[in-house]
Amino acid sequence: MLFRKAKTILVLTASVLFLCGHPGLVSQSSALSFDKNREIALEITRLFRASRAVISKHQKMINNPDIGDKGLSPEKVIDEARANFKKAAGSEFRLEAGTTLKGLGQLAMLNAIREVMSNAQPLINERGRGFKGFLPAVFARLVADSYNRLMKGRAYIKLTAPRQYIRNRSNRPDKWEHNVIENQFRNADYKxxxxxxxxxxxxxxxxxxxxxxxxxxxxCLPCHGEPRGERDITGGKKEGGKLGELGGAISFTIYK
Ligand code: HEC
Structure with missing residues (x-):
């Protein structure tokens, strides 16, 4: 346990130093083609969603007041995220070696997940407390914050939603996200x-x-569904959302 913690800290520290020490990276990323950028963005968002699905899967256990140690360690979440990734992608998750933007982005996402799960251990392992507020969307926001800190100025990730459905103001869509949500995603012809x-x-x-x-x-509907305005288990107000309706979006940026 102690060893694992020390290992996590070591990996985190190493990657922070690693990411900070590469002045050449910015110019390198500007040379990437549109298709390469798309590949990187799809890879990182896939890993992000794969890890959030692990939290969804274990939500009941996380909320159980009768169990202390849940065994949901950073490495367990990563292992299950890799399995989810494989299901979604059809191929194994492979960490790219070297200092490519893809490799650095993958490593930053793994380390963001590690950091969030490491910090969350006392909360999720607290015996005697049922609902702890540790939800997929909260996990996603924390992982995004950590990822953005690690990738500072190179790439950026965010979980957002249609404007009228936003709960946490820090998730509000920017102008571009808002326009795509309203004019593309809401279009009946949009795939x-x-x-x-x-x-x-x-x-x-x-x-x-x-x-x-x-x-x-x-x-999602016990919290985001109807009746609109009624309190959900988190104490927040339900959005009045309907089954199959657009409820959110994952936004990813690679800077030139
Ligand atoms: C137990 C209640 C609950 C459930 C179930 C739930 N959510 Fe949420 N959701 C929340 C809360 C609370 C937040 C605010 C999280 C935060 O503080 O960042 C949130 C935030 C979000 C956000 C980020 C935008 C915002 O409003 O801040 C999206 C997108 C989202 N939820 C989509 C979903 C989807 C899709 C599902 C089902 C797969 C789902 N949620 C299931 C409670 C829930």
Whole structure:
């Protein structure tokens, strides 16, 4: 246990030093083609979603007040995320060696997941407490924050939603995300699940941007469904969302 913690810290520290020490990276990323950027964005968002699915799968156990240690260690979440990734991608997750943007982005995502799960251990292992507020969307926001810190100025990830469905203000869509959600994803002809990609600006810089629509399924509706305004288990107000409706989006940016 102690060894594992020490190992996690070591890996985190090493990767922070690693990421900070590469001044050549920014110019390197600007040389990447549109297709290469799309490949990287799909890879990282896939890993992100694969890890969030691990939290969904274990939500009942996380909420159980009768179990102390849940055994949901950082490495267990990563192992299960790799399995989910394989199911979604049809091939194994492979960490690219070297200092390519893809390799650094993969490593930063793994380390973001490790950091969040490491910090969450006392909370999720607390015996006697049922609902702990540790939800897939909360996990995703924390992982995104950590990822963005690690990838500072190179790439950026965010879980967002249609404007009227936003719970946490830090997840609000920016102008570009809002436009894609309203004018593409909501268009009856828009193909379900299809990522939208474009060269566009982000925070004043030109960038490659990708955004993936997500829809409410049955498991989301106790919190995001009807009746609108009623309190859910988290104490928040239900959105009045409907089964299959557009409920969120994952947004990814690679800066030029
Ligand atoms: C137990 C209640 C609960 C369930 C079930 C739930 N959510 Fe949420 N959701 C929340 C809360 C609370 C937040 C705010 C999280 C935060 O603080 O960042 C949230 C945030 C989100 C966000 C980020 C945007 C925002 O509103 O801040 C999206 C997107 C989202 N949920 C989609 C879903 C989808 C899709 C499902 C089903 C697969 C789902 N949620 C299931 C409670 C829930």
């Amino acid at each position: 379900r699940d299809k990522p939208f990609v474009e060269e566009a600006r982000h925070r004043g810089r030109s960038a490659f941007r990708l955004i993936i629509p997500e829809y409410y399924n049955k498991s």
